Amino acid sequence: MSLRSDTLASVPSEIRRPGYDRARLTPGVVHLGIGNFHRAHQAIYLEDLVERTGLGLGITGVSLKSPGMRDKLAPQDGLYTLLVREGDVATARVVGIIGRTLVGPEDPAAVVRQIADPATRLITLTVTEKGYCLDPSTHRLDPSHPDIVADRTTPTSAIGYLLAGLKQRFTAGAKPPTVLSCDNLPSNGATLRLALIDGAALSDDRFAAWLEANLVAPSAMVDRIVPASTEADFADAERLTGLADRAALSTEPFSQWVIEQTLDRDLHGLGDVGVELVGAVxxxxxxxxxxxxxxxxxxxxxxxxxxxxxxxxxxxxxxxxxxxxxxxxxxxxxxxxxxxxxxxxxxxxxxxxxxxxxxxxxxxxxxxxxxxxxxxxxxxxxxxxxxxxxxxxxxxxxxxxxxxxxxxxxxxxxxxxxxxxxxxxxxxxxxxxxxxxxxxxxxxxxxxxxxxxxxxxxxxxxxxxxxxxxxxxxxxxxxxxxx
The missing domain is CATH 1.10.1040.10 (N-(1-d-carboxylethyl)-l-norvaline Dehydrogenase; domain 2)
Structure with a gap:
């Protein structure tokens, strides 16, 4: 049998599994660039927050390039096994915080709708340094970058998807969600915020001014070693849970997430599940x-x-x-x-x-x-x-x-x-x-x-x-x- 919602109950009792009703989650978090790192890092902290507080924020993952992650998670109803490895010991946990995964190139409008949805309160990103389409000499958005040029027709870059969704919020007179970069960029929150304002100013000064006045983009630092999944991961996940899992992955025991303390009040609970909320990141x-x-x-x-x-x-x-x-x-x-x-x-x-x-x-x-x-x-x-x-x-x-x-x-x-x-x-x-x-x-x-x-x-x-x-x-x- 494969890991799915209807087989989850067969996982041995000593294996940690979602301690909340997954059906009651609302898609309150959107993550751009879903991959192994997010699933072993931010998703774990957010699931711990949901279990501790009852805050019903589920994650909608977004792949900006290929359907590979969606194709692994969808048959398993978004469930996957996280293995924490140290020496010869591997402990398993079944994670359920991710509700669905969208593939940008297949349906850009669906991604934009999710970002624009009033229920979305937090958007996180792990798109690597190159995903911000910056001019290396100025560290500001490069308007001539091929992906930014393509965004004028159809959202292509992370910046393009964010701008399209935030523009709908602006038009509707709604508040923007918090946007949180988790990539290895100096002052990543300020860098992302400026990139979005610069992108908006390319076509709409009023939209750019709204972002400048309203957008909250804390800086953050993340750290955890998360390698690519291997056949050994799949085999160990099945051995420990009794269920086949082609979305399994492994990581190290260490994990760190430091966030500038400008999050919404409800998200302050992250400080109780291991996140360091600080004045300056x-x-x-x-x-x-x-x-x-x-x-x-x-x-x-x-x-x-x-x-x-x-x-x-x-x-x-x-x-x-x-x-x-x-x-x-x-x-x-x-x-x-x-x-x-x-x-x-x-x-x-x-x-x-x-x-x-x-x-x-x-x-x-x-x-x-x-x-x-x-x-x-x-x-x-x-x-x-x-x-x-x-x-x-x-x-x-x-x-x-x-x-x-x-x-x-x-x-x-x-x-x-x-x-x-x-x-x-x-x-x-x-x-x-x-x-x-x-x-x-x-x-x-x-x-x-x-x-x-x-x-x-x-x-x-x-x-x-x-x-x-x-x-x-x-x-x-x-x-x-x-x-």
Whole structure:
């Protein structure tokens, strides 16, 4: 039997399942970009809130690209098994907070109607950095972005869907829902809010003014390692629940959600189910973007170069582990600010402990995606800050060189590796392995959509990056990182 509403009662009593009447939920939350992360993170906090308070807010998931997630969840009435893995132990929980999943390209109007529905009180997003269609030089909406251009005819981007739904709210004289970004962008709430106002102003100044006066878009920081589902996940879910589940997924025990304290009063209950409601999210964002995400990207590109499939494989290599730890403590942590040094050291130690969890199969290939969108806030901004202060950037430069080397599409053995990046067609020819390192660096630093002008203008950084890339090419990743 498969997991469904009519088979849920057969799940063993020791397995946690929805402790509320799913039929009484109303679709009060819309999530754009539904995937494994949302189902292991925001959905869990929201289900815990519903169970604790009786607040009947169900989630409508929206896929902006493909029907894959809908096709997994729909036959199971939105139910799925979440496995929390640590070592050899896996605990299961059946989750039921997601009511239905819409597929944007199949029926854009249905997505817009759900956003416009007065019952929708909260809209959350996990669409990745590239999903906001920003101009990298200004961090504002790029009106020439292909998806934003397409939005003028039919909603295509997350921004386009939000604007279409919010426009209906505006026309009806209704209040806008709270819009909550959960992506790795600095000041993500303010960034999203400005993108929506900029998008509205392209066609309707009155709508833009209404958004500016009424739209609440808190900043937030999210953290949990959630890999792609595997056959092992499906097998373990069936073993533990007794029901087949092709929507099962796994995650780590750790989870964190920090939200700026501007939510509706009813949602303040999230603070009682593990969410940190704070006055300012930016310090938490900065800590995560630099110490976790910056190190994660470094791990991913080093791992791809040496043939390490999972994060745990990379940190098991002594040279790579030492390099990442030193990068965090010596060059990234001093750029975070706000928190005392011992808090940052403990955070870095905890991260390494999480990455050691071999039960969480987090692929380096997955983390390595979209580097051109991720590196500016994860590594490059810290590099600029340290250069301006006259501080060493040796490890940061080598971390950037790992990505440059990755763009060649070859690993240390010369074997092909995938480069999944929206700018791959532009960047890969510039980083070809047969080009002199100096030429690669000169041409890449001129790509303003990735590298800030301050780095191109720094002769010292250009020399350092050229030397680091040459060294990587000559001796390989392990030796270059100190092995």
């Amino acid at each position: 930016e310090p938490y964002e900065r800590m995560k973007l630099r110490l976790l995400n910056g190190a994660h990207s470094t791990i991913a590109y080093a791992g791809q170069a040496v043939g390490a499939e999972y994060v745990s494989d990379v940190v098991a290599l002594p040279a790579l582990r030492r390099f990442v730890a030193a990068l965090q403590t010596e060059e990234l942590a001093p750029t975070v600010g706000h928190f005392p040094a011992d808090r940052l050291a403990e955070y870095s130690r905890q991260l390494m402990q999480r990455w050691d969890n071999t039960a969480v199969k987090h692929r380096t290939r997955q983390i390595a995606m979209d580097g051109s969108q991720k590196l500016p806030q994860r590594l490059l901004s810290a590099t600029v800050e340290r250069l301006q202060q006259g501080l060493p950037v040796e490890r940061l430069t080598l971390a950037v060189a790992l990505w440059v080397r990755h763009l060649s599409g070859r690993d240390d053995r010369g074997e092909p590796i995938p480069v999944n990046d929206p700018l791959a067609a532009r960047l890969m020819p510039l980083a070809a392995a047969d080009r002199p390192a100096s030429q690669v660096v000169e041409r890449l630093l001129a790509v303003r959509t990735v590298f800030p002008e301050a780095l191109e203008a720094s002769a010292d950084f250009r020399t350092r990056l050229t030397d680091a890339l040459s060294h990587l090419r000559a001796v390989g990743t392990i030796v270059a990182l100190g092995g």
